[in-house]
Amino acid sequence: MEQFLKKLGKKASEKQNENKKFFTKLKKKPPKNLDYVMQELHEEEFKKTDCLECANCCKTTGPLFTNTDVERIAKHFRQKPQKFIENYLRVDEDNDYVLQKVPCTFLGADNYCSIYNVRPKACREFPHTDRKKFQQISNLTMKNVVICPAAYNIVEQMKKRIK
Ligand code: SF4
Numbered sequence: 027m028e029q030f031l032k033k034l035g036k037k038a039s040e041k042q043n044e045n046k047k048f049f050t051k052l053k054k055k056p057p058k059n060l061d062y063v064m065q066e067l068h069e070e071e072f073k074k075t076d077c078l079e080c081a082n083c084c085k086t087t088g089p090l091f092t093n094t095d096v097e098r099i100a101k102h103f104r105q106k107p108q109k110f111i112e113n114y115l116r117v118d119e120d121n122d123y124v125l126q127k128v129p130c131t132f133l134g135a136d137n138y139c140s141i142y143n144v145r146p147k148a149c150r151e152f153p154h155t156d157r158k159k160f161q162q163i164s165n166l167t168m169k170n171v172v173i174c175p176a177a178y179n180i181v182e183q184m185k186k187r188i189k
């Protein structure tokens with residue numbers, strides 16, 4: 027996994043034009059069974075890829091924290107939401123709450139998330155490869171393939187499955 031992660035940025039940038047063309051076409055005419063195909067590709071990939079050997083998303087990019095996330099996690103720490111925000115979050119250029127720093131404060135040296143059961147929705151759903159109407163998040167996916175080996179592999183498989 028370490029070797030794969032080292033090469034991922036370069037591999038993804040080599041595929042950038044190809045991916046852009048693929049997603050432009052996908053957006054125009056998504057296949058009827060796209061949700062089904064994505065579910066299948068997602069499950070196949072995550073049978074092989076162990077996030078605990080990776081944690082690259084937690085190390086290199088942070089999730090957005092919704093107000094519901096903040097309330098839930100603050101409660102877990104028995105803190106007031108405002109205190110939790112002051113301790114860990116900042117507001118980004120899109121006016122969203124994000125982590126003050128990466129790697130994420132809640133990531134352990136063993137790649138376990140110390141707030142796993144109450145983690146933000148964005149962490150639970152990343153890399154979003156099993157969501158419905160996947161063609162709608164093409165731009166986000168183009169960014170995710172640079173940091174997430176699973177997303178990279180899934181997009182490669184998509185290009186083989188969907189002509
Ligand atoms: S979701 Fe992707 S980047 Fe995050 S730990 Fe799993 S494989 Fe790595």
Ligand code: SF4
Nearest residue numbers: 084130132133139149
């Ligand atoms: S909250 Fe947990 S899952 Fe989310 S980025 Fe931090 S360590 Fe990773």
